[in-house]
Amino acid sequence: MAEKNTLGDSLRRHGVSRRGFLKFCTATASLMALPPTMVPAIADALEKAKRPSVIWLSFQECTGCTESLTRSHSPSVESLIFDHISLDYHHTLQAAAGDAAEAAREAAMHENKGKYILVVDGSIPLGDPGYSTIAGISNLQMLEETAKDAAAIVAVGTCAAFGGLPQANPNPTGAVSVSDIIKDKPIINVSGCPPIPTVITGVLAHFLTFGSIPDLDQYNRPKVFYGQSIHDRCYRRPFYDKGLFAETFDDEGAKAGWCLYKLGCKGPMTYNACATTKWNQGTSWPVESGHGCLGCSEPRFWDAGGFYNALSVPISDNSQTVAFAAAAGLALGAAAAGLNYKTKDEAAKAHGTVTIDDLEKSS
Amino acid sequence: MSVLDNKTSETISTHGEGGAGMTHNTLPLLNEVSHALKRLLRTGESTIIDLRAIPFGPGDETRLMTLLGEGEVNASLDTLGKTTVKETRFSGVWLVDHYNSEEERIAFQIEVIEIPELLRAQTEDMYQSLDRLGEVLEKEMLKLNGGSPPIQ
Ligand code: SF4
Ligand code: SF4
Numbered sequence: 001m002a003e004k005n006t007l008g009d010s011l012r013r014h015g016v017s018r019r020g021f022l023k024f025c026t027a028t029a030s031l032m033a034l035p036p037t038m039v040p041a042i043a044d045a046l047e048k049a050k051r052p053s054v055i056w057l058s059f060q061e062c063t064g065c066t067e068s069l070t071r072s073h074s075p076s077v078e079s080l081i082f083d084h085i086s087l088d089y090h091h092t093l094q095a096a097a098g099d100a101a102e103a104a105r106e107a108a109m110h111e112n113k114g115k116y117i118l119v120v121d122g123s124i125p126l127g128d129p130g131y132s133t134i135a136g137i138s139n140l141q142m143l144e145e146t147a148k149d150a151a152a153i154v155a156v157g158t159c160a161a162f163g164g165l166p167q168a169n170p171n172p173t174g175a176v177s178v179s180d181i182i183k184d185k186p187i188i189n190v191s192g193c194p195p196i197p198t199v200i201t202g203v204l205a206h207f208l209t210f211g212s213i214p215d216l217d218q219y220n221r222p223k224v225f226y227g228q229s230i231h232d233r234c235y236r237r238p239f240y241d242k243g244l245f246a247e248t249f250d251d252e253g254a255k256a257g258w259c260l261y262k263l264g265c266k267g268p269m270t271y272n273a274c275a276t277t278k279w280n281q282g283t284s285w286p287v288e289s290g291h292g293c294l295g296c297s298e299p300r301f302w303d304a305g306g307f308y309n310a311l312s313v314p315i316s317d318n319s320q321t322v323a324f325a326a327a328a329g330l331a332l333g334a335a336a337a338g339l340n341y342k343t344k345d346e347a348a349k350a351h352g353t354v355t356i357d358d359l360e361k362s363s
Numbered sequence: 364m365s366v367l368d369n370k371t372s373e374t375i376s377t378h379g380e381g382g383a384g385m386t387h388n389t390l391p392l393l394n395e396v397s398h399a400l401k402r403l404l405r406t407g408e409s410t411i412i413d414l415r416a417i418p419f420g421p422g423d424e425t426r427l428m429t430l431l432g433e434g435e436v437n438a439s440l441d442t443l444g445k446t447t448v449k450e451t452r453f454s455g456v457w458l459v460d461h462y463n464s465e466e467e468r469i470a471f472q473i474e475v476i477e478i479p480e481l482l483r484a485q486t487e488d489m490y491q492s493l494d495r496l497g498e499v500l501e502k503e504m505l506k507l508n509g510g511s512p513p514i515q
Contacts, residue, residue, distance in 0.1 A: 018485035020442035023461055027469040029413075036411035036472060235420030238387045257420070275418050281467060288421060 007208070008047035021046075028209065032202045033224040033273065045209045052208060053112040054119060055105060055146055056090035059139040060132045060166045060175055061122030065157035066092050068194035069201070088116070102135050109149055117207060118150035120178050123159040123166045127174020143181060152186045152213055153178060156200055158296060161189035161219075168302040179220065186213050189220045193296035196277050199225045219299065221271065230267035230293045233275035236260065254290065264308040265292030272297040388419055389427045399475035400455055409476035431458065431473075438482060444469070448479050 011021055025043040029036055058066065087093070088108030089101065096104055108116060120143065125131040129138035147153060155178040158164040166175035179187050190203050203222055206214045214222040231237065239245070239259040246254035246263055259265070267275075270293050278285045286293060292308075295301040305311075392412070399410035414424075432452035440446040444463040451458060457479050461470040 017442055017491075018487040019440065019481055022481060022485070023440075023443055023446060023470075026472070027461055027463075030415055030470040030472075033416060036413055233418040235387060235418050235423065276416055282415065 006047065007049040007051075028205055031198055032206050032209070032214075033277075042209055045211075049208050049211075053108055053116040054087050054204070055108055055116055055150075056087065056093075056119040056121075057134075057142060057146060058090075058092055059120065059122030059124050059143070059160070060173060061157065061159055062165075063092060064194040065121040065159075065200075066090075069197050088112075098135055102137075105146070109146060113149045115151050116149070117204070118146055118153045119156055119204075120153060120160045121156045123163050123173075123175035123177060124181060125166070125173035126176050127172070131173040140181065143178065147182045147185055150185060152188065152207065153182060154188045154190060154203060154207075155179065156190045157195055158191045158193045158298075158301065161191040161221075162299040164193060165302055167300075187220055188213055188216065188222060191219070191221060191226075191297040192272055192274075193294075193301070195297070196225075196272070196274055196279070198277050199273055217271070221297075225273040226271040226297065228271065230270045230272055230275050230287070234267055234287055235275070236287060249290065260287060260290070260292040262310045263292050264306065264310055266295030266298075266301070266304070266307075266311065267293040268311060270295040270298055270301075388417055388423050389430060392417060392427060393430060396453075396456055396473060396475060400453065403455060403475050403477075409474065411475075412473040414471040414473060428458075431456065440481060446481065448482055 008021070011024065016024070022039070022043065025039050025046060026036065028046065029038050029042050032042075034042070056066075089105040094101060094104070122132075122139075124139045124143060126140065129140060132139050134142060155161040159166055159175070160178050163171075163175050163177045163180075166173055167177075179189070188203055190200055192199065199222075202225065203214065206212075206222070214224060217223050217226055219226075231240070234240075236257060236259045239257070240261060244253060244256075244258045245261055246258045248254065249263065254260075261268075265287065267287065274285045275287070278288070294307050295304060298304070395412065399412070402408050402410065417423075434450035434452045434454065434456075436448075436450040438448045440448065444461070444466070446462065447458075447460045449458045449460075450456070455475060455477060457474040457476065459470075459472045459474050459479055459481070460468065461472075463469050
């Protein structure tokens, strides 16, 4: 029969039937944003999946990423996955502190040499290491030490992935991302400020299920979650395609749910999953609540012009294209996204910041 | 073939533009369901659509549920939380809604299939049941034969 200490084995010991296991696999496929046709392959892999060790390091961060994960009323599928992951070190969640905690980290590193997953949230201050230390150890030293024998590194949140808010102009601490320092390990960037909880667990589930890292995009983000722009999956997209834009937050267009592009929505240049996974148990997401996307999963989003400044992409009167907008939609979106990468870089160079005027901007 | 094509156009005619408001994703989705049903009838190939991967706007889900309506079969499973399996008013089109033990939705799918896989008894579970049935039988036989219970 099945091997001991595998996920299949542990579920059976919990009295879970084959039907229950299949339901678990279905939910896992949905969690990993994989098509339902993958369920048999997932069942096969999960049946044999071994318990991986995870070391979680938090550097210059606001704990928002850990909060996002732990306050998400983790559905039991996710908690089942977490039950099966051995979280050996997480200084926010563990009871031990100081030397005892560091001893636990060293023990986990030693026992699982070359096999553990290192999760990092927060950026690393290179300018003055004194800005952030743990048990007297600098963030840089702890990262280098712990990364050395990791199988892979998951950089959770925009700070760990790209430098994030600590790196925003004028970057007082000299903050850098994990991939600015570690060059010889596979790094998966799970960006977002904070990242979507199901995306964090989805990535860990992928590693647990297949023992490998998922397909990544140009910024090392898993394609299944970051493969399409917010704009491409936005339910307000048909209004964009028809050229119907809200001009202020309380005009008739805003009330009718028109596109928020002119109000500064960064959806066309932002790659993230919240247009479909949504937030707060699938309740809603920023654009559904009437506010444009801030671009929180993109490098340098904080300095990419004002949050309320419209992206400067020419918008043609495309009312004639409405008939085939559905078919052409993806291509249009891709073109807009391409243009906007340029716009964003220019904005980043100019170090545009949010002013009171921006906040009060009404047209 | 013409029978199937008729069915399709009949299905399409039931979802006109009336009262669409902000809902844009229901009609393409219903179209996809219609194609899936055609495929099931022609080739026997089933389709599962993960509704959590669809960019629904406000009102989209309600509108879709109204259009799909309720059919003849309604089953509920109790494993790792509740799961409801409902046939819509279109035979072969099912809504499968999975919840965890805290009653939070963990998956929501349309299955276009003769019978959703989860409703079938699973081989592994049947083997386990065979063992358990054996134990029950053994115990009952002992009682019937006037044998003393295994533990005093
Ligand atoms: S610009 Fe923003 S609101 Fe408009 S369609 Fe794109 S993502 Fe949606
Ligand atoms: S809408 Fe944009 S800024 Fe807001 S959470 Fe989603 S990706 Fe981030």
